[in-house]
Amino acid sequence: MKGVSRGPAGDLLDDLAEQVAVAAIDAFGVSKDAGTALGTDVAMRMIEQWGGQMLYMPKGVRIEASRIHHQIYEEWKGNNHRELARKYGFSLQFIYRVIKVLRKADLNSRQPDMFSPPGHD
CATH class of the missing domain: 1.20.5 (Single alpha-helices involved in coiled-coils or other helix-helix interfaces)
Structure with missing residues (x-):
C-alpha cells in the first residue's frame, strides 16, 4: 500500500x-x-x-485496562490481594472488585445456563 x-x-x-x-x-x-x-x-x-468518514482513534485505554485486569486475575492465587494491589498500584478494594467481576465471568463461561433450551449454549 x-x-x-x-x-x-x-x-x-x-x-x-x-x-x-x-x-x-x-x-x-x-x-x-x-x-x-x-x-x-x-x-x-x-x-x-x-472510507470517507471522519475517524477518531482512541488511545485504547479500555483495551489496556482489560489486559491489566485479566493479568491481575491470572496472577491471583486466592490470598495475594495485597501483593497484587502493590504490584499494579491499585487499591485493595479495586483488586477485590476486579477479581470478583472476572471470577464471575469465568464461572459463567464454564457453567451452562439451566434455564436456556437444550442446544442454545
Missing part, C-alpha cells in the same frame, strides 16, 4: 497495513509476502467499511 495514499489518513492506512503484516509474521510465522498481503487486505477492508 505504500505510496498509494497521501496525507495523515493515508499514513494511518499504510501503518495499519504494516502493523498487521508484522503481527502476522511474528504471531503466526507467515512469510513476509503473506504478511504484507494480509496487511494490505485489512487496510482495504477498512477503506471499504470506513
